[in-house]
Amino acid sequence: MFAGRKFAAFLFDMDGTVLNSIASAERVWAAWARRQGLDVAAFLPTIHGVRAIETIAALALPGVDPAHEADVLLQAEAADVEGIVPIAGAVAFLAALPPERWAIVTSAPRELALLRMKAAGIPLPALLVAAEDVSRGKPAPDCFRLAAGKLGVDACDCLVFEDAPAGIAAAEAAGAAVMVISATHRHELQTPHAAIAGYEAIGISVDDSGWIAIEPVLAAA
Known part of the structure; x- marks a missing residue:
């Protein structure tokens, strides 16, 4: 899973990717x-x-x-945030990332995104790109390109975490690598990309330049 590859930043969709709404x-x-x-x-x-x-x-x-x-x-x-919960391992995984190296990139309006993240206990990112920040939503790549630019990196050097076909298509169009989160999928999604159910089995390492690599978390014996 991205063995030997490092990324300038991680870009996360919200609904179905870091929380279940x-x-x-x-x-x-x-x-x-x-x-x-x-x-x-x-x-x-x-x-x-x-x-x-x-x-x-x-x-x-x-x-x-x-x-x-x-x-x-x-x-x-x-007005309805009942039952919104984090995807398994998402809170700890996001908290471990360098704040300037990740963003939430959602199709939800900013007001709703903030309410849902609060309800799920998701740490607020330094950068949130929401529905009103772009004129074209997913599957257009605009939102991921905007987020990468605001972080000062190229989209092609980013890893996008997504759960929905429209978001995956947007990430592909932006030239980013893709990790599919399958926690909320009712049916298996046919995708050529790496997929995980949650974040509990992965960790990160950060090099001296701030680039991030995915590392597996070994289960305790």
Whole structure:
């Protein structure tokens, strides 16, 4: 798993990657979908990893303003953080990283991202790139390129931690390496990238220049 390779920075998606907010998100989106007369079971798998405004716009519902509805959903999601928990090992793994060498890069609005990280006990990053920071959301690479630039590194020298196809595609388009987090996957995701269920089996080492390598954590005998 990336043996012998070092990275200038780590970029983490949020939902499904460092925390699990599926129960909360699906409660809110299911209620919204029912109000719109949508097939809830068919619709819910489409919401993950993509900005709300783009999810709604893609539906092309008559008389529906995507910006207004995205704001309505934001307020509903902000009021519902019950059951949001960290992905196994994420808190310790993030806390071990040099603060200037990692960022959260999420499709969630900043207000919601901060609430969810607080609810899950995720350490706040020095850099958070949220939905409103880019004009094109995932699968466009803009968010990862922006995060890398703000950290002063090249995206191609970063390792992106993702869980959703849209985010994986965005990382690939940015030229970054990808680690897939499968903790919240209900079905196996077909991917050529390295995948782990959580962070408990990996650690890091940092060289004198601040570059980071992934190292396996050996189980105690």
